[in-house]
Amino acid sequence: MIRPTLSASSLKPGDKLPAMDQPMTTADLVAYGGATWDWNRLHFDLEYARSLNLPNVVVDGQAFGAVMAKHALAWLGPRAFMTRLSFKMRAMAFAGDTLRAEGEVADVRHAADHAVVVLAQRLKVGDRVCAEATAEVRLPD
Amino acid sequence: MSLLNDELRSWIGREVHFPAREELGRASIRYFALALGDDNPLYVDEDYARAAGYPSVIAPPTLICETCQYAHRAPDRHGYIGHAWELPITGCRLIRAGNDYEFMRPVLPTDRISVTWTLEDIVERKSSRGGTQLFVTSVARYRDAAGALVAVNRETIVYQPLSPSP
Numbered sequence: 001m002i003r004p005t006l007s008a009s010s011l012k013p014g015d016k017l018p019a020m021d022q023p024m025t026t027a028d029l030v031a032y033g034g035a036t037w038d039w040n041r042l043h044f045d046l047e048y049a050r051s052l053n054l055p056n057v058v059v060d061g062q063a064f065g066a067v068m069a070k071h072a073l074a075w076l077g078p079r080a081f082m083t084r085l086s087f088k089m090r091a092m093a094f095a096g097d098t099l100r101a102e103g104e105v106a107d108v109r110h111a112a113d114h115a116v117v118v119l120a121q122r123l124k125v126g127d128r129v130c131a132e133a134t135a136e137v138r139l140p141d
Numbered sequence: 142m143s144l145l146n147d148e149l150r151s152w153i154g155r156e157v158h159f160p161a162r163e164e165l166g167r168a169s170i171r172y173f174a175l176a177l178g179d180d181n182p183l184y185v186d187e188d189y190a191r192a193a194g195y196p197s198v199i200a201p202p203t204l205i206c207e208t209c210q211y212a213h214r215a216p217d218r219h220g221y222i223g224h225a226w227e228l229p230i231t232g233c234r235l236i237r238a239g240n241d242y243e244f245m246r247p248v249l250p251t252d253r254i255s256v257t258w259t260l261e262d263i264v265e266r267k268s269s270r271g272g273t274q275l276f277v278t279s280v281a282r283y284r285d286a287a288g289a290l291v292a293v294n295r296e297t298i299v300y301q302p303l304s305p306s307p
Contacts, residue, residue, distance in 0.1 A: 002182075002192045022178070031176035035169075037209035039220040048219075061237035063177075066203045070179045073202075078183050078193035081247065082202045088239035 005077030008108050008115030008139045017103040017119065020071045024059050026095040032063050056094035064089070064099075064131040068121045071101040072135050076117070080137050083116070087133035097125045106134070115141045144230065144275050144300065145265040152228060155260045159211035159224065161253035161286065169210075170200045170250055177201070199247040205283050206242050206294040211256050224258055230275065233300040238276065241295040253286040261295070268301065275300040 026044065033043045041048040042058050049057045065087050073080055093099060103121035119135040174184040182189040183199055190198045209223035216222050248254065262278045281294040 002189055028176070028178075035173040035176040036204075036207035037212070037222060038207070039209075039216050039222060041220040045220075062203065062207055062240065065206075065240055065242065066173075066177055066201065069202050070177055070181070074179075074181060078181075078189070082244055084241075084243050085202065086239070086241040089237050 003077050005079035005139060006075070008110065008117055008141055011105050011108050011117055013105050013107055015105040017071065017075050017101075017121070020074070020101040022067045022070075022099040022101060022123075024063075024093060024095060024097050024099060026057060029057055029059060029095055032060060032066075036060070036062070054092075054094070056096060059093040059095070059097070059099075059130075061089055061131075064093075064123055065133070067099055067101055067123060068103075068131070068133045068135065071103065071121065072119055072137060076137055076139065080139055082135060082137050084136040085133060086135075087121075087131050089131055090129045091125075093123075093125055093130045099123045099125060099130065103133075103135075110141060113141065115139050143265065144233075144273055144302070145263060148229060149263055149275075152226065152260050153263055155226070156257055157224065158257045159255060161255040162211075162213065163253070165200060165205070165248065165250050165252050165254060167198060167250040170198060170204065173201055173204045195247060195249075197249055197251070199249060200252075202244050202248075202292075203242060205248055205254050205292055206240070206281070208281070211254075224256075224281075226260060226277070226279070228277065228300075230300050232303050233275070234303060236299045236301055238297040238299050240297075243293040245289075245291050248291055252291070254283050254291065257282050257284075272302055274302065 029043045103119050106120040107118040109116045117137050121133040122129055123131045171185050212222045259280045261280050264276045265273050268274045278297045283292040285291050
C-alpha cells in the first residue's frame, strides 16, 4: 500500500507545508559529506573552521537543497516529481543548528495531462533565514 | 578596483567533462537518504517504488547534482576532491550564492551519469559594503548512458575580496 499523492486540485496558493525540523549535528554533517563524497574539512574539522574565523563546522550549501527537496516530496507523496529547485543562500548554518523547513504553495498550474505546483520554501535557524527556494513539482491531475 | 580582466574573461565558455565511472547504485542512494534522515520508501523499497509507478527505487532528486562523486583525484589541502575551475583570482573568499536545479526524469540506480561543466559567465557587481565582487556562474549538465539530459545544475559562486577596497 503506497501513500496517496496530493492532487493538484486540492491545493491552492497559501496552503502551508507542515514544518519539518532537520537537526544538523557534526555527525549529520559527516554522514552527508560521506554520502556526497565531500571531504572538505570545512564540514567536519572544527580547528580548521575556527582558523577561518567560523564558530563551528559549516553545513554544506547543497545540503540545504537536499533538505528542501526532502521536505517538499515527503508532503506531496510518491507520484510527485520535482522538475525544478532553485535556492539562494541567505546565511550559513553550523553544526549544532536545527534547520526548520517551512513553505507554502505559491501557484498551481494545470496542463493537459498533469499539473505543476509551485512551492515557496525556506530554511531557518531560529529567526535567521539560511536559504530560500522555489520548487516546481509535477503532479498527476 | 576592478576584479574582472581580459584573462578572466577568456575563461568564459570553458568546459570540463567527467565521464561516468560506474552505475549510481542502490547503496549510494540509500546512504544519501540515510544521511538526511529521509525515510521516503521510494529510495529503498523496491516494491513500494514499483507500486508508485517507477521501474525500481529512484534517487532523491538532488543526489546527482552533488559535485564530488564524479571526481577521481586525491583531496586538495582543504580535503576537497570535486570539480573546481582554479580561476586566477587571489585574495578572495568563495561563497555559494545559490543553485538552480532542473530535473528531467527520475534517476535510477542503474543509471550511469556523466557531467559536463561549462563556465557560463563572470560578472562584476558592487557589493553592499562598497567594494566589488565577482559572480561566477557555471552550468553542470548531467547525462545518462544514452546521452539524454537528466538534470541541469546552474550554480553561482561569489568571489568576495577579503579586504574590500572602496
